[in-house]
Amino acid sequence: MNIVVCVKQVPDTEAPIRIKPDGSGIDEMGLNLVMNYYDEHATEAGLRLKEQFGGTVTLIAAGPERTKEALRTGLAMGADEAMLITGPGLEQSDHLGMARVLAAAIKALPHDLVICGKLSTDDNASIVGPALAELLGLPQATAIAHLEVDASATTALVHREVEGGVEILEVPLPALLTVERSLNEPRYPSLPGIMKAKRKEIKTSTSTDQKVAASSRLTKLVPPPKRQAGRVIEADADKAVAEIVAFLKNDAKVL
Amino acid sequence: MDFQLTEEHRMVQSMVREFASKEILPVAAELDHTETFPQEIIKKAAALGLMGMVVPERYGGAGMDAIAYVVAHEELARASAGVQTIITVSNSLVADPILRYGTQAQRQRYLPGLCDGTRLGCYCLTEPSAGSDAMSLSTTARRDGDEWVLRGTKAFVSSGVEADTCIVYARTGQEGARGISAFIVEKSFPGIAVGKIEKKLGIKCSSTSEIVLDDCRVPADNVLGDLGAGGKIALSTLDGGRLGIAAQAIGIARAALEDSIAYASERQQFGRPIAEFQAIQWMLADMATRIEASRLLAYRAAYLRQQGQRYTKEASMAKLFASETAMWASHKAVQIHGGYGYIQDYAVERYFRDAKITEIYEGTSEIQRLVIARNVMERVQ
Numbered sequence A: 001m002n003i004v005v006c007v008k009q010v011p012d013t014e015a016p017i018r019i020k021p022d023g024s025g026i027d028e029m030g031l032n033l034v035m036n037y038y039d040e041h042a043t044e045a046g047l048r049l050k051e052q053f054g055g056t057v058t059l060i061a062a063g064p065e066r067t068k069e070a071l072r073t074g075l076a077m078g079a080d081e082a083m084l085i086t087g088p089g090l091e092q093s094d095h096l097g098m099a100r101v102l103a104a105a106i107k108a109l110p111h112d113l114v115i116c117g118k119l120s121t122d123d124n125a126s127i128v129g130p131a132l133a134e135l136l137g138l139p140q141a142t143a144i145a146h147l148e149v150d151a152s153a154t155t156a157l158v159h160r161e162v163e164g165g166v167e168i169l170e171v172p173l174p175a176l177l178t179v180e181r182s183l184n185e186p187r188y189p190s191l192p193g194i195m196k197a198k199r200k201e202i203k204t205s206t207s208t209d210q211k212v213a214a215s216s217r218l219t220k221l222v223p224p225p226k227r228q229a230g231r232v233i234e235a236d237a238d239k240a241v242a243e244i245v246a247f248l249k250n251d252a253k254v255l
Numbered sequence B: 001m002d003f004q005l006t007e008e009h010r011m012v013q014s015m016v017r018e019f020a021s022k023e024i025l026p027v028a029a030e031l032d033h034t035e036t037f038p039q040e041i042i043k044k045a046a047a048l049g050l051m052g053m054v055v056p057e058r059y060g061g062a063g064m065d066a067i068a069y070v071v072a073h074e075e076l077a078r079a080s081a082g083v084q085t086i087i088t089v090s091n092s093l094v095a096d097p098i099l100r101y102g103t104q105a106q107r108q109r110y111l112p113g114l115c116d117g118t119r120l121g122c123y124c125l126t127e128p129s130a131g132s133d134a135m136s137l138s139t140t141a142r143r144d145g146d147e148w149v150l151r152g153t154k155a156f157v158s159s160g161v162e163a164d165t166c167i168v169y170a171r172t173g174q175e176g177a178r179g180i181s182a183f184i185v186e187k188s189f190p191g192i193a194v195g196k197i198e199k200k201l202g203i204k205c206s207s208t209s210e211i212v213l214d215d216c217r218v219p220a221d222n223v224l225g226d227l228g229a230g231g232k233i234a235l236s237t238l239d240g241g242r243l244g245i246a247a248q249a250i251g252i253a254r255a256a257l258e259d260s261i262a263y264a265s266e267r268q269q270f271g272r273p274i275a276e277f278q279a280i281q282w283m284l285a286d287m288a289t290r291i292e293a294s295r296l297l298a299y300r301a302a303y304l305r306q307q308g309q310r311y312t313k314e315a316s317m318a319k320l321f322a323s324e325t326a327m328w329a330s331h332k333a334v335q336i337h338g339g340y341g342y343i344q345d346y347a348v349e350r351y352f353r354d355a356k357i358t359e360i361y362e363g364t365s366e367i368q369r370l371v372i373a374r375n376v377m378e379r380v381q
């Protein structure tokens, strides 16, 4: 089974994020960049299918040169190959543009299954996976929390956690899946894996597609409003209750 | 000069940090209180390549460099100094000398098992009457046909209870360092037994015991290195071992600092977080500074080692400074926590107990100073 896993490099969710003074993006100085957590689960899903059916796991990413570090993490987990697409237009690209760039590269690869994270933790858009499925003409299932592929590797049985229940879907292969974190527990990249990853070549290609940017444009990035300190009402019970009710009605406007 | 960790080092760091925080940290306090050997953790560590970090891949190791070793061991010790002791002893005091001094047959027999966790190593140098003056050891080895017969008692052997692959130093000739030889002794050989098991102040999940050699019979093929080279092997092995202890001390000190920052930011007295008092801030600043200095000393000693240069003095400096930093930082961490630092609900009392060993084993602070002084005075003469 030939499996393609899409990988994005994002700021570590534990790192404090600083926005550039001009609001044009995130200040990357001293920022710890890692593989998007959901993509670790996508890579794990790919590796488990490879262990079951044989074949290859190819990682693919679009982004600046530094993205290779996220790819190398996936190689150290056990992926066979990795590709990076760079290009001058990528920086300004929106999610649909990104999906177009990835689709063009994946079309040239054998793929029985394309796996993406449900979202990336930096901008929470959940667009690239579904858009990529459309562009590749593949059936898709998103945010899957369980995955089984039948013995002949022709259909995937997936579970989706929906409000109040579990949706069980059958998807014919080839297909595109986006994964939830509850799908699996990603393996640690082992030390021998890290050494092997160091020796593997990451193929780099340049996207010259000028249409990548496109349908929407980031105008400004602003920090979220500062959290206000909590208010303590110091009074005896009767008075305090009245004050809290007044607060909920007039200030919080929830009553 | 380049002060950055390489991409490979950072990958090792983030993997071991995640492993340590998910698999070791949650059970570190319990392992300490119950003095339990962390069997499962060692198995998982082996699967990730942590039991043979610097052993080349052809013997089943990960083939990493000495800086990667220091980076990984800081992370392990950050979570549990006791667990890290078990791992560093088997790596740096057992696998490493077998790699450097062993015959091809010895390497093939022992290294793959040490790396994959089916074997565990221990290092038997100290004796009841030979501690700092290790070269005065009195365990004897007498040749008998194709075998050596070892007799004596080794003291304070880390992992003495669980290890199966022991490097034993014994006297085969004259007095002093030149009369000592090293032997690879398997626990299954006749005449070797675990003696008294010590009750300790810290690193409680790592066992410390006597190893009693009562006419223990060892095949002649199991002499490690040349006859009479044991003293040299013991000391050069400790150079590498001291990198592991420096990393351990850095990990403990960092744990003390991180817990102190968290606590000082939460704990309110006199109407504000105690972190706002300058007296507390100065302690945090000094802890951070000494930790950074320790790390740089350790990285540089490791760098010299991987360049194939002499690094005895630098390893001693790193071990000395880092261990005194661990003791000092954990002492301050208890102070910052006040009464809560003195009870077992907070981890700093464990750091305080664990830190002390780093000033004692693999050469006390006094012995490190002696080594350093000898080296710097040699230059002047």
Ligand SMILES: Cc1cc2nc3c(=O)[nH]c(=O)nc-3n(C[C@H](O)[C@H](O)[C@H](O)COP(=O)(O)OP(=O)(O)OC[C@H]3O[C@@H](n4cnc5c(N)ncnc54)[C@H](O)[C@@H]3O)c2cc1C
Binding pocket: B089, B122, B123, B124, B125, B126, B128, B130, B131, B132, B133, B155, B156, B157, B158, B159, B200, B208, B357, B360, B361, B362, B363, B364, B365, B366, B367, B370
């Ligand atoms: C938990 C633990 C684990 C250990 N693990 C191992 C192990 O795995 N393998 C192993 O072989 N050993 C191990 N040891 C032994 C350890 O290395 C020794 O305890 C250490 O080397 C000190 O020896 P000693 O205890 O006999 O103290 P001594 O040598 O008796 O020292 C007592 C004091 O005198 C000082 N002193 C001694 N000589 C001098 C001098 N020349 N100048 C100035 N001061 C001096 C010392 O610094 C110390 O303060 C372990 C010890 C402990 C406690």
